[in-house]
Amino acid sequence: MAVAPRNPKLDPADEALADGILADEQGAQDALTQRLRPMLERLCARLADPDDADDLVALVLYQILQAEARLMSAWDRRSPLDVYLAVASARSCVEEHRRFQIIRAVGVDTPRPEADTDHPCEADLARWLSSCADPAVAAHAERCRRCARRVALARCALGEE
Numbered sequence: 001m002a003v004a005p006r007n008p009k010l011d012p013a014d015e016a017l018a019d020g021i022l023a024d025e026q027g028a029q030d031a032l033t034q035r036l037r038p039m040l041e042r043l044c045a046r047l048a049d050p051d052d053a054d055d056l057v058a059l060v061l062y063q064i065l066q067a068e069a070r071l072m073s074a075w076d077r078r079s080p081l082d083v084y085l086a087v088a089s090a091r092s093c094v095e096e097h098r099r100f101q102i103i104r105a106v107g108v109d110t111p112r113p114e115a116d117t118d119h120p121c122e123a124d125l126a127r128w129l130s131s132c133a134d135p136a137v138a139a140h141a142e143r144c145r146r147c148a149r150r151v152a153l154a155r156c157a158l159g160e161e
């Protein structure tokens with residue numbers, strides 16, 4: 001298996017956390033939860049009614065932890081882990097909030113959307129947020145409203161706005 005190129009400036013704590021999740025190490029999930037929780041709280045406070053925000057945080061956290069190995073293996077290690085997690089959290093919060101509203105209005109469960117391959121992946125957008133995107137990703141992100149919204153929400157998750 002090819003070894004992904006490593007960013008020499010990458011925070012060793014970020015790599016240790018990702019490697020810990022991928023190796024299913026004890027304590028790694030708790031560490032990931034501690035990174036995610038403040039981001040999810042900011043996002044859900046922005047997206048949901050105050051009465052729903054805590055439930056939405058719990059739901060999104062559960063969804064992300066269910067997919068933690070896939071999430072970590074898709075991080076390309078060229079942006080800080082927190083930036084990548086913020087982009088992934090933004091997508092998950094928007095999706096779960098939308099499902100939440102549909103379930104409440106219609107009373108039936110609704111499937112999650114398929115992964116959207118027409119837009120840059122989360123690792124690509126995280127690099128754009130970190131000012132090291134490929135030109136094609138930068139060009140897309142600057143003209144796509146959907147990606148712009150995701151980036152704005154990721155900034156919110158990071159406490160930058």
Ligand SMILES: [Zn+2]
Nearest residue numbers: 119144146147
């Ligand atoms: Zn887009």
